[in-house]
Amino acid sequence: MAAAPVWSVDPRTGKRREQVAVEATAQEVDDAVRAAHAARASLADRAVxxxxLRTAAEQLEAAKDGLVETADAESALGPVRLTGELARTCYQLRAFADTVDEGAFLDVIINHPDATATPPIPDLRRHKVPLGTVAVYAASNFPFAFSVAGGDTASALAAGCPVVVKAHPDHPALSELVAKVLRRAAAAHGLPEGVVGLVHGFAAGVELVRHPLVTAAGFTGSVRGGRALFDAAAARPAPIPFHGELGSLNPVVVTEAAADERAEAIGAGLAGSMTLGVGQFCVKPGLVLVPSGAAGDRLLTALTDAVSDTDAGVLLDHRMRDNFLAGVGERAKLPEVESPVTPGAGGEHTVSAGFLTVPAARLTADGEHDLLLEECFGPVTVVARYSDDAEAGAVLSRLPGNLTATVHLSAGEAAGEGRGPALLAELTPIAGRVLVDGWPTGVAVAAAQHHGGPYPATTSTSTSVGGTAIERWMRPVAYQGVPEALLPAELRDDNPLGLPRRIDGRLER
Amino acid sequence: MAAAPVWSVDPRTGKRREQVAVEATAQEVDDAVRAAHAARASLADRAVxxxxLRTAAEQLEAAKDGLVETADAESALGPVRLTGELARTCYQLRAFADTVDEGAFLDVIINHPDATATPPIPDLRRHKVPLGTVAVYAASNFPFAFSVAGGDTASALAAGCPVVVKAHPDHPALSELVAKVLRRAAAAHGLPEGVVGLVHGFAAGVELVRHPLVTAAGFTGSVRGGRALFDAAAARPAPIPFHGELGSLNPVVVTEAAADERAEAIGAGLAGSMTLGVGQFCVKPGLVLVPSGAAGDRLLTALTDAVSDTDAGVLLDHRMRDNFLAGVGERAKLPEVESPVTPGAGGEHTVSAGFLTVPAARLTADGEHDLLLEECFGPVTVVARYSDDAEAGAVLSRLPGNLTATVHLSAGEAAGEGRGPALLAELTPIAGRVLVDGWPTGVAVAAAQHHGGPYPATTSTSTSVGGTAIERWMRPVAYQGVPEALLPAELRDDNPLGLPRRIDGRLER
Structure with a gap:
């Protein structure tokens, strides 16, 4: 059977740009994984x-013009957004380099012998070691930040794990370019090419998660694709951790008092957040609980004005466009659902933003309206009008897990009056990040970030953004009674690497 | 259908002692989980x-005589061991109370706004929150320390998670007694009974892991049972973390130089470790690589003497005895396997300890001898005689994951000469705890402990013993732009709870 070609496609026209590669055979996946596995010792030195990671950032910046041009040609996300996303990606690589330098992620804990414990404690010293080769499944919607050189790759390399990336078919040419930059950066430090593998093709992705030498996987994408890979990871003879970010509705609650205070600003802000990147963010607000009554009506008027003014946009590929049109069509047909601004087809290759409304009472019990509680990728949101707090709470309590949950409060509520505390308590169980008076789009790269949440937002309790993302690729090992001469440097009493450590219960810098 | 009775059985006679309970119906499992779920808010206060946990330890100690008597009647482990195990269990409960007080496990990270980051960082504050109701599957071999009041329960309660324990059928009467003590301790602090549920029966265990309100599970037991529950946890509509400790061979390597130096001491030490608790420890050394030649022969002579002197013992139940006899019989029949001390039936209800030998060359490639690389529960170990380091390394490289790996070195090797460093590097990838010149039995309760390892030792990268075991039952939540008045106390700038925190990159006490 001839190898299946991998085409780069222009979503603005639907036309093929060029053939970039061929889909990887099982043998080629095996080769890539074995090369990665063989390269793992080369990553043992933290300084290297x-x-x-810093050289990779530099070289990505040096190659910026060509990368952004290719990314734009394949994603239609536009040079401004893509230039910003590349900058974010480089910032992220450097942030993980800083994390590696500091070394707190090694989680060093030392217990000297203690005969008074029950049972007595021998000399015990624990740190974390890299798991081994990591499979990274790139996302479509962030061709830089959640793709070949994105957070999964950066955190895995930071942890000391080689990666094999399964390229996203929406930007195969960019994937090849970025992988080349990463390998060049690796070579500059004497690292073998195998530290960053790249494979194309659906079947290759399945082979990858099943490969015996793959020790963990990171994924950003759809519930359907992610769950299939999660299931494959769990069904292995030796299951592996699968850190998948699958889908999120990202509910927003606007209190009556907040709507009273600033309906127009909230409506305009919502329009900006839900249409950002043509609504193709994992954290797009997909369900907004707005009070019924005059203040809520004002919010909807502002939302209507702002969304109506939004230009039609190009989605990442034509299949997404088809799914968006089918998804909004199916939702709009539900009883009591209205479309103040109808989302739908723009031109032949574009879509236009819109939003739907529904009485929140339709969402408080099982029924056909549950479709509105599923993520719909693209520039659309659902506004559920609630008549009282109990009704809003009833909807929230039915939601699956989310990456984010947001509440807009009045100044008084933000100061602790009224429903503020109760709403935060309702939102925390259903999300990984809780926002007040903000919008969930825009995910900062920071130690305190958590980009994850209860299933299906994530298949684990981990984050894919921020410093703690490195924890996904490590496991602890304890050393008992190991003489000083044989201890890893991280665990020696004289702390030659200057690591923050916990020693006999005390945290030490 | 009449409810199936749950009998307490005396393994010394095989006779039923009393009917303790009936197996839980699906409805009763649902009741227990709902009661636990309803009790979760009562655990929100760390001080409570x-x-x-401390009151639970006190009350277990107060009830010691009756508990040990019942435990002995059901397990035949003897009052000395069981008294020690109860003390360990109480120590563990108090250690987790200390962990809760200190609060480092909340992993508080704060980023104040930083406009210089790419993208800019808003006010972001992250800590960990309890997952919710935890299912605990008790082990047979530690009726106190890995059962109703064991490490899984203690760490889950410490995390703020109510538990529903699936009792082990080998000690149902003890399980009921211990659950009552825990509930009495809970009541002393105004906590509802539901914080510690208890159910009996195989089907109840399956119901439990499938229950929508169960958010995570901890398990200690067999590969077969643990894998079935792991698979059920992964197959749920919303999968949950399943932290299972399933099985471990716990390889030991004795270097030529170590055997030269102290063959007799190593042989005697091995006999003690492999027969401790009638060989029913998860960390029993199950494969020992001993050099061929005179020094290794001396080691075997010492081992033979010591094992021959070991009294016959009673296993935890008659099914285990049957499995032990079948397992050692099947292994002993393999070509080139010898039995210097034949393990087998002692009296009608006992077993006698023994060990097998095999040339290591039989274990370096796939074949029928792979059976020797599978855990055999009970007082038996396999000594593989190796002719050179490469052969020993070839065996190690074929092992599945282990809780522990041990090496006995000469004084010179311990000081860094010869094979010491290479052996540690070979053992680290296959185990969670690496020991030098010790024995893996005896698992200290300490912050630096790691009782876990690559599959099948554990189904996750976590530990079931030691302070970090609490991490299994938590997930991070980040708060973005949340006003001071609405922030959890853990995340406020003035740090009213005095927690260790990471603020803008600095670790602060």
């Missing part, structure tokens, strides 16, 4: 890893 | 949790 940090330097590699 | 810590006090509860």
């Amino acid at each position: 890893r940090a330097a590699f | 949790r810590a006090a509860f």
Whole structure:
């Protein structure tokens, strides 16, 4: 059977740009994984890893013009957004280099012998070691930040794990370019090419998660694709951790008092957030609980004005466009659902933003309206009008897990009056990040970030953004009674690496 | 259908002692989970949790005589061991109370706004929150320390998670007694009974892991049972973390130089470790690589003497005895396997300890001898005689994951000469705890402990013993732009709870 070609496609026209590669055979996946596995010892030195990540950032910046041009040609996300996303990606690589340098992620804990414990404690020293080769499944919607050089790759390399990336079919040419930059950066530090593998094709992705030498996987994408890979990871003879970010509705609650206070600003802000990147963010607000009554009506008027003014946009590929049109069509047909601004087809290759409304009472019990509680990728949101707090709470209590949950409060509520505390308590169980008076789009790269949430937002309790994302690719090992001469440097009493450590119960810098 | 009775059985006679309970119906499992779920808010206060754990320890100690007597009647482990195990269990409860008080496990990270980051960082504050109701599957071999009041329960309660324990059928009467003590301790702090549920029966265990309100599970037991529950946890509509400790061979390597130096001491130490608790420890050394030649022969002579002197013992139940006899019989029949001390039936209800030998060359490639690389529960170990380091390394490289790996070195090797560093590097990838010149039995309760390892030792990267075991039952939540008045106390700038935190990159006490 001839190898299946991998085409780069222009979503603005639907036309093929060029053939980039061929889909990887099982043998080629095996080769890539074995090369990665063989390269793992080369990543053992933390200083080399940090330097590699910084060089990768530098070289991505040096190649910026060509990368952004290719990314734009394949994603239609536009040079401004893509330039910003590349900058974010480089910032992220450097942030993980800083994390590697500091070394707190090694989680060093030392117990000297203690005969008074029950049972007595021998000399015990624990740190974390890299798991081994990591499979990274790139996302479509962030061709830089959640793709070949994105957070999964950066955090895995930071942890000391080689990666094999399964390229996203929406930007195969960019994937090849970025992988080349990463390998060049690796070579600059004497690291073998195998530290960053790249494979194309659906079947290759399945082979990858099943490969015996793959020790963990990171994924950003759809519930359907992610769950299939999660299931494959769990069904292996030796199951592996599968850190998948699958889908999120990202509910927003606007209190009556907040709507009273600033309906127009909230309506305009919502329009901006839900249409950002043509509504193709994992954290797009997909369900907004707005009070019925005059203040809520004002919010909807502002939302209507702002969404109506939004230009039609190009989605990442034509299949997404088809799914968006089918998804909004099916939702709009439900009883009591209205479309103040109808989302739908723009031109032949574009879509226009819109939003739907529904009485919140339709969402408080099982029924056909549950479709509105599923993510719909693209520039659409659902506004559920609630008549009282109990009704809003009833809807929230039925939601599956989310990456984010947001509440807009009045100044008084933000100061602790009224429903503020109760709403935060309702939102925390259903989300990984809780926002007040903000919008969930825009995910900062920071130690305190958590980009994850209860299933299906994530298949684990981990984050894919921020410093703690490195934890996904490590496991602890304890050393008992190991003489000083044989201890890893991280665990020696004289702390030659200057690591923050917990020693006999005390945290030490 | 009449409810199936749950009998307490005396393994010394095989006779039923009394009917303790009936197996839980699906409805009863649902009741227990709902009661636990309803009780979760009562565990929100850390001070109450810590006090509860300490009271539980006190009341277990107060009930010691009756508990040990019942435990002995059901397990035949003997009052000395069981008294020690109860003390360990109480120590563990108090250690988790200390962990709760200190609060480092909340993993508080704060980023104040930083406009210089790419993209800019808003006010972001992250801590960890309890997952919710935890299912605990008790082990047979530690009726106190890995059962109703064991490490899984203690760490889950410490995390703020109510538990529903699936009792082990080998000690149902003890399980009921211990659950009553825990509930009495809970009541002393105003906590509802539901914080510690208890159910009996195989079907109840399956119901439990499938229950929509169960958010995570902890398990200690067999590969077969654990894998079935792991698979059920992964197959749920919303999968949950399943932290299972399933099985471990716990390889030991004795270097030529170590055997030269102290063959007799190593042989005697091995006999003690492999027969401790009638060989029913998860960390029993099950494969020992001993050099061929005179020094290794001396080691075997010492081992033979010591094992021959070991009294016959009673296993935890008659099914285990049957499995032990079948397992050692099947292994002993393999070509080139010898039995210097034949393990087998002692009296009608006992077993006698023994060990097998095999040339290591039989274990370096796939074949029928792979059976020797599978855990055999009970007082038996396999000694593989190796002719050179490469052969020993070839065996190690074929092992599945282990809780522990041990090496016995000469004084010179311990000082860094010869094979010491290479052996540690070979053992680290296959185990969660690496020991030098010790024995893996005896698992200290300490912050630096790691009782876990690559599959099948564990189904996750977590530990079931030691302070970090609490991490299994938590997930991070980040708060973005949340006004001071609405922030959880853990995340406020003035740090009213005095927690160790990471603020803008700095670790602060």
